[in-house]
Amino acid sequence: MKARIMVVGSGWQFTSGISYYTCRLSNELAKEHAVAAVLMRRLVPRQVYPGRARVGVPVNSALDYAAGIPVYDGVDWHWGGSLLKALRFLREFRPQVVVFQWWTGAVLHSYNVLAAQARRLGARVVFEFHEVQDTGEVRVPLVRHYVRRGLPRLLRQCDGFVVHSEFDRKALHDAYRLPEVPTAVVPHGPYDHHRGVPRPARRSGAPIRLLYFGTIRPYKGLEDLVAAFEMLRSRRTRDFRLKVVGETWEQWDLPLEMIRRSPHADGVQVINRYVDDREVTAAFAQADIVVLPYRRSSSSGPLHIAMAHGLPTVVTAVGGLVEATRDYAGAVLVEPDDPVALAEGIVAATTLIGRTFADARSWDDTRQAMRSLLSGFGLVPGAPIAAPAGS
Structure with missing residues (x-):
């Protein structure tokens, strides 16, 4: 049984590793489910972004969203009409699960609104963590305190978490008191x-x-x-x-x-x-x-x-x-x-040197982890529920 999944993450305007991951994850989940994507377009004012010189410059030619995945690109940090259009996109797609990619506090205010809308529509909210907070942001006291105060409120809206290692799971629990909801520890898929x-x-x-x-x-x-x-x-x-x-x-x-x-x-x-x-x-x-x-x-x-x-x-x-x-x-x-x-x-x-080694990582692990979470939410049959956070 296919579930309706929306992936929310980084777009190509401010291209980074999370832009590639958001695209790969969407494409992999689309092999088993109906998937849509909402992209964060302009993350911060351009003049404060470390890679400001290349903002908007195409660097990706090896990867794109698969045919059949509706993509909204995207939400700007200052919102304007971009957030209203994203909310309409969310209402029209009617996801059962929304998977948010977390890597920077720059998206916190937008994620709060999108997560609240998802829950109003009856969708389950899943947070996938790539790190607790960007290291550059941690060095800025105002930004560090903003995330430390604002993120827990958002996490309380979550029905599940995905992390890439036990190290990350422990780091998150040390930083925040996560709610007792299913947590999947799944290795990062191969690039x-x-x-x-x-x-x-x-x-x-x-x-x-x-x-x-x-x-x-x-x-x-x-x-x-x-x-x-x-x-x-x-x-x-x-x-x-x-x-x-x-x-x-x-x-x-x-x-x-x-x-x-x-x-x-x-x-x-x-x-x-x-x-x-x-x-x-x-x-x-x-x-x-x-x-x-x-x-x-x-x-x-x-x-x-x-x-x-x-x-x-x-x-x-x-x-x-x-x-x-x-x-x-x-x-x-x-x-x-x-x-x-x-x-x-x-x-x-x-x-x-001269040997080629097998990569043990597979996107199958990611799809299985999502099956487990979906089963725990009662959306697909046959997969065991993920272990609760902290168990």
């Missing part, structure tokens, strides 16, 4: 839409190509990788090259300044912008090892792209990343905030 370009054959004695991919922010730890790279090059035992692909956020210029001053800068290529899908695919296809030196993280889109490509990946043992890589044989975990450990992890990963 296999960037696959397709075959990896070029390695020449004997060719340099080892390291890839850092993602925004450049304080918690991402790129400066640790730059320091580790200098150690590896100084040893002169292997020829390492580093490619950095990422957009600077929060004015975090330290890693790029370190590269500019480095005596090994000739071995580093920097693409300091948000790249389009073709460039993403090419970057991973050309890499020998992906290195993700996070100092904290709930989940990581670049990690899921790397695993979808089957690449050896050196990643720090923080947050939900330990669980995300648990069944991935190509992962080398190291301690965070430790360039020496990172360098040794890269050396260990060189023994894995």
Whole structure:
């Protein structure tokens, strides 16, 4: 029996990893249910957005909403007529379940109104968490307090939660007293839409190509990788090259300044912008090892792209990343905030070069988790109810 599900999340105007996830989730759920999507279009005033230069610039060519999914794009932070149209869209679709993607406090005021409307229409409200709160927002006291005061009111309207790891589930319970409703812990689905370009054959004695991919922010730890790279090059035992692909956020210029001053800068290529899908695919296809030196993280889109490509990946043992890589044989975990450990992890990963590893993650897990929640709501038969939060 098909359920009517509406997914609410990030659109393509302010493209981010959540934009891709919202689209992938909608497409995957549409394989079993009737699905519609409401997108958050303009998240904040453009001048305060870290990626302001690319707002509205098309970067996605590998992914789109499947035919048959009605999409409303979308709701602006200042509302105007955009919210009224979204409410009308919601009334016309008449969802039985609305799944909200949570990643930023910028959508809190809009989500409050949409969730209230959904409940008035008799729909169940499910919140899917990608992190408790954006790290940049946490550093702004006014924004941090706004979310900490406003989010619990919204969570009390929820009938279920989805998190990507036990780490996230505990973090949420530590931050908020969640209501006792079904909670599904389901791994992040694979980002296999960037696959397709075959990896070029390695020449004997060719340099080892390291890839850092993602925004450049304080918690991402790129400066640790730059320091580790200098150690590896100084040893002169292997020829390492580093490619950095990422957009600077929060004015975090330290890693790029370190590269500019480095005596090994000739071995580093920097693409300091948000790249389009073709460039993403090419970057991973050309890499020998992906290195993700996070100092904290709930989940990581670049990690899921790397695993979808089957690449050896050196990643720090923080947050939900330990669980995300648990069944991935190509992962080398190291301690965070430790360039020496990172360098040794890269050396260990060189023994894995040339192998393609199976990604243990599947969107089947996500669909099964949704079946479980829907069964608990009495909307589909045959799936066990998810365990209550905190059980």
